[in-house]
Amino acid sequence: xxxxxxxxxxAGSFSSxxxxxxxxxxxxxxxxxxxxxxxxxxxxxxxxxxxxxSTPSQMLFTMFGAIASLCWLxxxxxxxSALSLWGFSALVFxxxxxxxxxxxxxxxxxxxxxxxxxxxxxxxLITAALTFHIFDRSSTVSWICSTFVFCGYVVHLVLDEIYxxxxxxxxxxxxxxxxxxxxxxxxxxxxxxxxxxxxxxxFVTPDPIDAINTWKTADEEWRTLLLxxxxxxxx
Numbered sequence: 047x048x049x050x051x052x053x054x055x056x057a058g059s060f061s062s063x064x065x066x067x068x069x070x071x072x073x074x075x076x077x078x079x080x081x082x083x084x085x086x087x088x089x090x091x092x093x094x095x096x097x098x099x100s101t102p103s104q105m106l107f108t109m110f111g112a113i114a115s116l117c118w119l120x121x122x123x124x125x126x127s128a129l130s131l132w133g134f135s136a137l138v139f140x141x142x143x144x145x146x147x148x149x150x151x152x153x154x155x156x157x158x159x160x161x162x163x164x165x166x167x168x169x170x171l172i173t174a175a176l177t178f179h180i181f182d183r184s185s186t187v188s189w190i191c192s193t194f195v196f197c198g199y200v201v202h203l204v205l206d207e208i209y210x211x212x213x214x215x216x217x218x219x220x221x222x223x224x225x226x227x228x229x230x231x232x233x234x235x236x237x238x239x240x241x242x243x244x245x246x247x248x249f250v251t252p253d254p255i256d257a258i259n260t261w262k263t264a265d266e267e268w269r270t271l272l273l274x275x276x277x278x279x280x281x
Contacts, residue, residue, distance in 0.1 A: 053102075065194070072186075072260050093161050093199060119135045166199035166203070174252065177192070186257045
């Protein structure tokens with residue numbers, strides 16, 4: 047299994063290149079590059095959220111708690127005093143960071159259902175819905191954000207499989223096949239839950255037609271936008 051630094055490096059590298067290419071191809075604002083890079087990198091460490099006491103798990107639940115806390119604060123800013131807002135926001139953060147984190151790990155196993163393509167799809171759909179409804183981004187940007195989370199997630203799964211092969215000894219470790227799988231057949235209840243979440247979330251995601259049309263009408267001069275001059279003639 048690849049370690050945290052390896053996942054962080056490759057997810058960040060892939061996401062930054064893809065983010066620059068995407069902003070150039072469909073003419074997104076430059077600040078979206080940083081957002082897409084961050085989302086792809088988060089996707090790249092997200093599968094290890096099921097590894098208790100790991101850096102990704104602690105980091106991600108801290109981030110989820112902070113996001114939920116800020117969302118609650120801004121949704122209720124006119125209804126409470128400043129001290130009450132601060133106190134309730136802190137409470138929301140602490141509940142997600144500790145009790146929810148603890149409860150989550152009572153029902154998850156590392157390299158279980160969350161190490162699957164179905165889980166990658168689930169987090170991608172959740173990203174599209176949250177980006178559109180909570181952060182008020184366009185449907186196109188929301189789907190692009192979800193795609194980056196999905197791709198970062200898959201990069202993580204692929205790295206885990208690569209590190210399951212001992213190339214020096216030319217042997218396959220016992221962990222091979224436990225990361226890059228469609229669904230987890232051994233833990234079918236968890237897999238069914240993931241599929242149900244996917245189907246339920248789909249109904250609150252934005253219409254993907256705008257995103258599809260945006261890519262169809264993307265600048266056809268992709269060579270000029272993405273490749274250096276010496277390489278353009280070869281494609």
